[in-house]
Each structure stands twice: as structure tokens, then as C-alpha cells.
Amino acid sequence: MxxxxxxxxxxxxxxxxxxxxxxxxxxxxCRALTEHIEDENTLAETLKDxxxxxxxxxxxxxxxxxxxxxxxxxLLITSGMRNAxxxxxxxxxxxxxxxGTGSGQSAPVxxxxxxxxxxxxxxxxxxxxxxxxxxxxxxxxxxxxxKRLGLLGLGKIGQKMAHIAQAFGMDVCAWSQNxxxxxxxxxxxxxxxxxxxxxxxxxVVSIHLVLGERTRGLLGVSELAQMKxxxxxxxxSRAAIVDQPALIDALQRGVIAGAGLDVFDAEPLPAGHAFxxxxxxxxxxxxxxxxDGNYQVYFREAVEDIQAFLAGKPLRILE
Numbered sequence: 001m002x003x004x005x006x007x008x009x010x011x012x013x014x015x016x017x018x019x020x021x022x023x024x025x026x027x028x029x030c031r032a033l034t035e036h037i038e039d040e041n042t043l044a045e046t047l048k049d050x051x052x053x054x055x056x057x058x059x060x061x062x063x064x065x066x067x068x069x070x071x072x073x074x075l076l077i078t079s080g081m082r083n084a085x086x087x088x089x090x091x092x093x094x095x096x097x098x099x100g101t102g103s104g105q106s107a108p109v110x111x112x113x114x115x116x117x118x119x120x121x122x123x124x125x126x127x128x129x130x131x132x133x134x135x136x137x138x139x140x141x142x143x144x145x146x147k148r149l150g151l152l153g154l155g156k157i158g159q160k161m162a163h164i165a166q167a168f169g170m171d172v173c174a175w176s177q178n179x180x181x182x183x184x185x186x187x188x189x190x191x192x193x194x195x196x197x198x199x200x201x202x203x204v205v206s207i208h209l210v211l212g213e214r215t216r217g218l219l220g221v222s223e224l225a226q227m228k229x230x231x232x233x234x235x236x237s238r239a240a241i242v243d244q245p246a247l248i249d250a251l252q253r254g255v256i257a258g259a260g261l262d263v264f265d266a267e268p269l270p271a272g273h274a275f276x277x278x279x280x281x282x283x284x285x286x287x288x289x290x291x292d293g294n295y296q297v298y299f300r301e302a303v304e305d306i307q308a309f310l311a312g313k314p315l316r317i318l319e
Contacts, residue, residue: 004072005052005306007032007299009059012290019299024306028052036060036268044069051075052309054302057083057289059267064090077305079103079289079298081316084211088318097309098318101301108288109160112236115260116204119232119282120144142203142230142257145169150202152218153209153237154179154189161206162187173198177214199226204234211238219243224250229257236262236288248274251281262288 005024007015010032021030028051036059037043044066047053052075055062062076067090076091081100091098118124122139129135149165151158151174162172166188174184175192184191192198195218199205205227209215219233220243227233233256235242244265250256251274258280267286269275275283301316308315 002026002029003051003074004028004049005030005054006047006050007054007302009036009056010034011036014295015054015299018292018296019303021299021303023303027310028306040066040069048072052306053077054299055079055083056298058085059286061085062091063087064093067091067094067096070094075099075306075309075314077101077302078318079294079302081318082210083318086318092319097314099305099309099314100316100318101305102297103289104294104297105156105160107291107294108236109157109164110291111262111284111288112157112161112206112234112260113164115234115236115262115282115284116144116206116232119234119258119260120204124282142232144204147171147203148173148201150174150192150198150205151189152176152195152198152205152207152241154184154187155208155210158208159187161208162189170204173202176209195223196226199223200228202231203228204232206234207237207241209237209241211240215241217241217243219247221246221249224255227256229254231256232258232260234260236260239263239265248278251278254280258282262286 005028011034013034015032037046047070049072051072053073054077057078057080062085064087073096076096076098078086078100080103086098088098121141125139129138145168148171151161153176154174158174165172173190173192175195175198179191181191218241224246251259261275261281261283263286275281305315
């Protein structure tokens with residue numbers, strides 16, 4: 001009887017075509033699930049016979065309660081090398097090995113710039129008008145050259161963001177709790193003395209921080225009020241870094257001009273949610289890492305992780 005492998009949340013139904021899963025036969029039988037399962041009871045019933053699971057980072061939480069209901073599970077593989085939605089302590093307690101994969105920074109950087117440009121130049125509004133035989137030009141776009149991009153975080157993604165902004169002729173500043181002037185200068189970036197300075201002086205604020213205790217709720221009512229009324233807020237990192245009700249209120253009242261969002265507290269975003277209808281929001285369904293190149297890496301290395309585990313030499317273990 002082959003081991004049962006299930007690939008979760010394969011929204012585009014592409015996982016099985018992007019890697020050589022047949023290399024695992026006859027030891028492992030793989031099947032992809034294309035529909036997200038929100039209810040934990042349904043999820044546990046669906047996965048009860050699975051020995052191996054391959055998941056997309058943070059699409060489906062793996063809690064202690066869920067691990068307790070999956071007695072056959074031996075190996076859990078996530079895309080990327082970090083997944084805050086996995087209870088690693090519970091996984092270890094239940095004897096489940098958790099492994100990750102590589103992940104590139106280019107795709108989320110490209111997605112972030114798509115949101116910035118689409119929001120600044122009102123691309124959705126103008127495209128819809130063109131398709132519907134509406135007015136020929138109805139908006140006045142905001143140019144980026146000569147404006148300031150404020151980066152909350154100057155890690156690998158933030159650095160790429162800075163270099164592209166400079167090519168657009170933007171001034172770039174950055175702030176995070178451990179960022180130094182020397183490190184910022186290496187990338188032609190000005191270090192802001194405080195988060196407040198960055199918010200007050202930036203025309204576009206883009207978030208590139210890891211979610212943790214120090215960054216959860218980093219931007220709330222008072223922080224959003226410090227931004228320019230003409231400013232745009234972009235979040236392709238984690239929704240919880242921004243107080244979501246405060247952001248909705250700020251957008252509704254015009255405290256800031258708009259927001260480009262790729263991450264949300266609840267995913268998929270519930271029907272009727274304000275972010276689906278606010279006219280000054282450009283929102284995408286967490287597409288930051290969804291690209292052909294990244295998916296090929298994820299699933300190719302997932303197959304490698306399974307092969308290594310079966311050989312008794314697991315790779316890329318998350319602890």
C-alpha cells in the first residue's frame with residue numbers, strides 16, 4: 001500500500017504538472033486538493049489517511065488540535081522556510097517532521113510594484129472604463145519620479161524594492177527597529193530616525209517586515225493619521241502588521257489616499273468585506289509569491305524533501 005500524499009490549496013490546479021511526482025511512485029501516491037477547506041472538522045476528515053502533506057505557506061493553519069486528529073501524518077512540507085501557521089512544537093510532539101523549500105524574492109517584489117503602479121495610475125478604473133465604453137480618461141495619475149518611497153524593513157525584499165524605486169527616480173528612506181544608517185547607505189537609502197518620520201515624509205509606504213511580537217499592529221490609528229493625505233500604503237507582507245479596522249476606517253474617511261493590499265486577516269477574503277468594495281483599495285488574493293518560477297521551486301523541492309525523508313535523511317527541516 002503506497003503512502004498517501006496530499007497537496008493542499010492548489011488553487012490553480014498546477015501542482016502536479018510542475019514537478020516530477022512520478023519519481024515517488026510506487027512508494028507514494030499523490031493527489032492535489034484545489035479547494036480551500038476552512039472547517040477544521042472537514043479538514044481532519046479529508047486528511048485522516050494522509051501520511052505526507054504539502055502545503056502553501058500560511059494558507060491552511062496547522063494547529064495542535066489538527067495534528068492530534070491526523071494520526072497517520074509523518075511528514076509535513078511547506079513552501080518556503082518559514083510558516084507561522086504551523087505549530088512546530090505540536091508537530092514534534094506528534095512525531096511529524098516538518099520541512100520547507102526554497103523561495104525567491106523576485107515575485108513578491110514584482111507584485112508590490114504592480115500594486116504601487118496600478119494604484120498610483122488608477123489602472124483598474126481606467127481599464128474598466130475602457131472595456132465598458134466609459135469616459136476616455138477620468139483620473140489624474142500620481143507620478144513616482146521625485147516622490148519618496150518609505151520602506152518599513154530593508155531586508156532582501158526591501159533592498160530590491162529600493163533599487164527599483166531609484167530607477168524610477170524616487171528618493172528612498174527606510175526604518176526598522178534594528179536598521180543602521182550604514183546598512184541603509186549600502187543601498188543608497190536614507191535611514192529615518194523614527195517610524196513617525198518615515199510615515200510623515202513618504203508618498204508611498206511599503207511594508208517588508210516579518211510578522212512577530214514587535215511588528216504585530218505596528219501601524220494603527222495614530223500611525224495612519226501621521227501619513228500624508230495623498231500617501232499610498234502597500235502591504236504584501238502580513239496583514240496583522242497593520243490594524244485592519246483602523247486601516248478600513250482611514251480609507252473610508254480619506255485619511256490616506258489609498259492602499260494596495262495582497263494579504264488579509266482571513267484568506268480567502270470573506271464575501272462582502274470592505275476591502276472588496278472600497279474604491280481606493282487595489283487588492284489581490286495573496287499573489288505575492290504566486291509565480292511560475294516560485295511554484296516550480298516549491299514543488300520540485302517538495303518532491304526532493306519526500307525522497308530524502310523516505311531515505312532517512314530529511315532535508316530543510318524546520319524547528
